[in-house]
Amino acid sequence: MGMPKAMVDRKKCLSCGGCISVCPQDALSMEGMKALVEDDKCISCAICIRICPVGAISGEVYS
Amino acid sequence: MKYDCVVVGSGPAGSITARFAAKTGAKVLIIERRQEVGVPVLCGEGISKKIDEWNMLESRRWIAGDMEGARIYSPDRTCVTLSAEQAGNETGYVVYRDIFDQELARLAARDGAKIMMNTQATDLLKDKDKIKGVKVKHFDEEFEIEADIVVGADGVESKIGKWAGINTTLKPKDLETCAQYTLTNIDCKDAYCDFYLGKQIAPGGYVWVFPKGKDVANVGIGILASLSESGMAKKLLDNFIANEPRLQKGEPIRFLAGAVPVTNPVETTVQDNLLLVGDAARHVDPITGGGLTHCLEGGKIAGETIGMAVEKQQFDQETLSVYETGWKEAFAKKIKRNYMVKEILLDMDDKTLNMLADSLKDVKFDEISTLGLIKALVLKHPTLLMRLRPLMKVSKEV
Numbered sequence: 001m002g003m004p005k006a007m008v009d010r011k012k013c014l015s016c017g018g019c020i021s022v023c024p025q026d027a028l029s030m031e032g033m034k035a036l037v038e039d040d041k042c043i044s045c046a047i048c049i050r051i052c053p054v055g056a057i058s059g060e061v062y063s
Numbered sequence: 064m065k066y067d068c069v070v071v072g073s074g075p076a077g078s079i080t081a082r083f084a085a086k087t088g089a090k091v092l093i094i095e096r097r098q099e100v101g102v103p104v105l106c107g108e109g110i111s112k113k114i115d116e117w118n119m120l121e122s123r124r125w126i127a128g129d130m131e132g133a134r135i136y137s138p139d140r141t142c143v144t145l146s147a148e149q150a151g152n153e154t155g156y157v158v159y160r161d162i163f164d165q166e167l168a169r170l171a172a173r174d175g176a177k178i179m180m181n182t183q184a185t186d187l188l189k190d191k192d193k194i195k196g197v198k199v200k201h202f203d204e205e206f207e208i209e210a211d212i213v214v215g216a217d218g219v220e221s222k223i224g225k226w227a228g229i230n231t232t233l234k235p236k237d238l239e240t241c242a243q244y245t246l247t248n249i250d251c252k253d254a255y256c257d258f259y260l261g262k263q264i265a266p267g268g269y270v271w272v273f274p275k276g277k278d279v280a281n282v283g284i285g286i287l288a289s290l291s292e293s294g295m296a297k298k299l300l301d302n303f304i305a306n307e308p309r310l311q312k313g314e315p316i317r318f319l320a321g322a323v324p325v326t327n328p329v330e331t332t333v334q335d336n337l338l339l340v341g342d343a344a345r346h347v348d349p350i351t352g353g354g355l356t357h358c359l360e361g362g363k364i365a366g367e368t369i370g371m372a373v374e375k376q377q378f379d380q381e382t383l384s385v386y387e388t389g390w391k392e393a394f395a396k397k398i399k400r401n402y403m404v405k406e407i408l409l410d411m412d413d414k415t416l417n418m419l420a421d422s423l424k425d426v427k428f429d430e431i432s433t434l435g436l437i438k439a440l441v442l443k444h445p446t447l448l449m450r451l452r453p454l455m456k457v458s459k460e461v
Binding site: 014015016017018020021022023024026029030033047049050051052053054055057058 | 096097103105183218219220221222225231232233234235238240241242288291292293294295296297318319320321322324
């Protein structure tokens with residue numbers, strides 16, 4: 001099992017773009033007005049999870 | 064069709080840039096990924112009355128409230144009142160940003176800019192290393208738009224800069240993460256923008272109440288991202304509203320999230336065939352988080368520079384650097400100074416903020432002078448002077 005990677009709850013995301021602006025790996029982008037994580041770029045730093053103002057990002061372990 | 068200039072993003076910086084470029088006769092296209100300009104709003108919606116002097120807008124439909132000033136509340140609720148002129152960027156008008164942005168886009172179109180909605184930039188179009196335009200997705204259709212100049216007006220999350228090799232990634236300590244309700248059924252008869260400070264209220268930021276009428280206001284929070292945990296901005300805002308008598312009965316008609324860069328401006332905003340404007344260039348006041356006036360001021364310079372470059376048919380970095388020199392002259396010093404002040408304010412504990420507010424609460428701010436300020440501080444809280452030394456140093460340096 002790998003480290004948990006960021007995952008965006010599309011129902012909660014309000015498309016503020018904060019997570020995209022701080023991602024050190026440029027692993028996030030806006031897709032259909034919701035943030036989307038490219039999980040092969042994600043290094044599990046959890047910065048985006050902590051900064052989301054509405055708690056729309058969580059850590060998920062991908063199998 | 065090939066354009067002289069493609070602007071990515073129809074926010075205020077994008078529309079103003081497009082308008083002033085189009086005015087010179089340049090062929091300009093704005094692309095916007097959303098389906099409506101200005102929606103969703105991502106903003107506290109305060110702006111300085113400086114905007115009146117610039118005559119960049121025609122109607123007044125975008126004004127929701129005309130403010131008399133600002134009140135800053137320290138953690139123990141000591142109130143410092145500022146007149147609109149003293150309160151800086153964010154106090155003056157409270158606006159409807161959707162209408163505001165649409166008005167700016169309309170004026171860009173009037174002056175000749177084309178606008179393409181539902182169109183997301185997916186990459187820069189390059190020939191070897193030379194930027195030739197943008198790759199876009201319009202609904203399910205993918206195609207290329209050729210242009211001599213690409214303008215990144217793509218906001219806080221800007222990708223255009225990154226694709227061009229400019230490092231625009233923000234550190235969490237240089238981002239405010241925000242949430243805001245528009246609350247109705249509340250009392251805001253006083254036309255004042257209110258700011259509430261305190262580690263418990265909004266760590267590394269503030270709560271604001273910006274009236275949009277006598278019973279409706281934007282009530283929002285910004286906290287420093289480095290001090291944030293998941294969902295904290297919304298939770299703290301809900302707490303604040305639940306504990307504030309005049310807001311408790313409020314009912315929301317809108318909820319939104321936001322992200323505001325509070326950093327130094329991007330040092331190099333110009334490359335061959337490319338420039339960055341607005342939030343993408345980090346043209347935001349690091350203390351207040353306000354960026355609208357810089358967007359308009361910088362965007363005008365960008366548009367005029369593009370016009371000049373198109374006229375000369377020269378799109379290299381040196382030609383476009385007229386824009387960079389221009390915005391640096393206009394507001395770089397202020398942003399850099401306020402970034403230093405932000406760092407100093409962040410170090411202050413609640414007790415220091417309370418003392419500061421207590422010293423300032425009776426000062427008439429239209430008579431403000433450094434000497435008057437120091438006198439007020441010495442009389443009330445002499446120990447404050449020591450803590451404010453870094454501030455004095457900054458004011459001497461810049």
